[in-house]
Amino acid sequence: MNEAALYEYVLRMSDDSLILGQRLGEWCGHGPILEEDIAMTNIALDLVGQAISLYDFAVLLEGKDRDHDQLAYLRYENEYKNLLLVEQPNGDFAMTMLRQFFFDAFRLPLFEFLEKSPVEQLAAIAQKSLKETRYHLKHSSEWVIRLGDGTEESHRRAQAAVDHLWRYTHELFYENQHDVELQENGLVPKLSDVQASWMITVQEVLKEATLAIPTNNWKFEGGREGRHSEHMGYILSELQYMQRAYPNMEW
């Protein structure tokens, strides 16, 4: 088993969960209805929980005797491998729900495939996360449809969010030599299969939401290689605040 490749693979997933959980946490107490405050904190909590399990596995693969908090809190910006998509600001509720939808529609088939991975620990994490992710996708899809097919204003906002975020969706299917290796060894799913499933979900939901898929082909990527947007530094300055201001203490 190629541990370096697997480490990178698991780290990306951990970082995606952590950073998106961090973003959703920003909504807490400011949601458009109380039910959404509950839903968004619940989803953030699931994502942080996934991040903990994934980082724990990454730590084992890395073999450097670090713990999950050292990975989550004490790396430099270019060492985080999350998608640009998940670090995008919350914007309005439409932006947050579309960001979530594009991500959930990717995560669900990914976990479905990973549940059958011969890498036992990864399969176990995927299995545990599947139920949560199904709920996340149901929740975000329903909102995308409601907003898209709601009022003129909500349609306009939802379409603006699709148009803005579309450029970051290409990176969901980023691959490098490590991925190819893992795929060839049958340890992780082919991303083309995940992508096919993602596309079906996106087309179905956006159609029902009366939202159009953008025709432009802007493709932004870089997060997977540690090149982030300007937002990332601010996210980390909050995330890491305590660990940086009070080094080497236990909380």
Added chain:
Amino acid sequence: MTRADQERIFNEKIAKEIKIEPNDWMPEEYRQTLIRQISQHAHSEVVGMLPEGNWITRAPNLRRKAVLLAKVQDEAGHGLYLYSATETLGADREKTIDDLHSGKAKYSSIFNYPALTWADIGAIGWLVDGAAIMNQVALCRTSYGPYARAMVKICKEESFHQRQGYESLMKLCKGTPQQKAMAQDALNRFWWPALMMFGPNDAESTHSDQSIAWKIKRFTNDELRQSFVDATVPQAEILGLVIPDENLKWNEERGHYDFSEINWDEFWQVVKGNGPCNKERLAARVKAKEDGLWVREAANAFAKKRSMKKSA
């Protein structure tokens, strides 16, 4: 049935500890007292999300972040049950929220104090949730059924909140001198506001007597406050923290701790809106409601479209 009969049945139920249920006859003043008290409690849960929510993105490690998210999520859930309990009394949730935003309805003043450091999150759990539990355990036996049942569930969760706060402070108190100083500073700032949570002294409390007669309240403000002090002082000793009251002393004769008079000027100032964060807290809630208007309109419009499609 005459009004007198209805009143007699109501009073008998109260005397026999039979819960009053939504469809039972009840005096209008009983209904209004409950709506006021329960909606104030709901608002407190929701406003209370703000000082803690403010620390979610900065929680010092993943476990603390997860625990804080779970706690704040519980509070939103408590808000939701409590608003539902007011609806069983015929109140309208949106209208009670508008009363909060206009300043007509109150919420617990404790949330008008800022959460400045990570230790404050521990202190809020330990002291604020601890004080809330004192009140709420008593409310599990309150005479109005839906409120009493909501309280049973809420108390279970609050006791987890109190424990996680205490455990988080314990970590600081066993940590570096800097961490321990952070914990002491949080106790210094939150002790008195926590004691104020029980409300005015019994002699000053306008709603107490009738509420006790109706068994909405089971203990007076001062009784609950004393229980809280008695329970909390030994906990502070275990942490090795000093409660900021030089008159705090065990009174053998009373079997209780004596403590200083609360600064009632400060209490009334904060109630009137002049606390350190009153403006910010209300502004945040008003902004959430205004910014979310288009979302709620969209959800309603969508629901209408779908139900038309179904019936077509």
